[in-house]
Amino acid sequence: LAKTTQPISMDSYEGQEVNITCSHNNIATNDYITWYQQFPSQGPRFIIQGYKTKVTNEVASLFIPADRKSSTLSLPRVSLSDTAVYYCLVGVAGGFKTIFGAGTRLFVKA
């Protein structure tokens, strides 16, 4: 299972774009990259998943360079409600256990 490294915490202000980068140097060929969001006292919630290049949905964008050794979660125009812990996960799609890293605590200020 590929290990991931993320910044421990980040601060931002409302309306700004936030980019959280995750390093996964030993990612395997079949591994996907998935990001989750967790609010206090709640279970993690799926945000976005990708394999290469760029993926975008209604919540975020995920940028993955050609070597796939890192990825960047981009949150456009954050609000106070985006204050949460964000986890970057790397693993094979389907049927395999998921190991969580430490995550990034994002604080959005008014």
Added chain:
Amino acid sequence: SAVISQKPSRDICQRGTSLTIQCQVDSQVTMMFWYRQQPGQSLTLIATANQGSEATYESGFVIDKFPISRPNLTFSTLTVSNMSPEDSSIYLCSVEGLLGVPGNTIYFGEGSWLTVV
């Protein structure tokens, strides 16, 4: 998506007792997992709940302490046995692989917050 219900959502337990947490999914799923999340920490995988057979435990977790059942594709239980204050934590059920649905997104329950006194 899948709706995952965990019971109890919160409980205060006496030292030395055991508590069983239930996880019910509204869809059949191939994989079910149990995680523990201690205050301020990330999630730690306890075990994979296997239907009709013994669970697969991660390093540091044993069946005697955390017996797990999974009688069918929509239900699992985790028991925390002989509890001590160190077991105070949030216990989360997660599922992957909704039958008949492409993709492999993992879904989590809201967790069961246990406080051992």
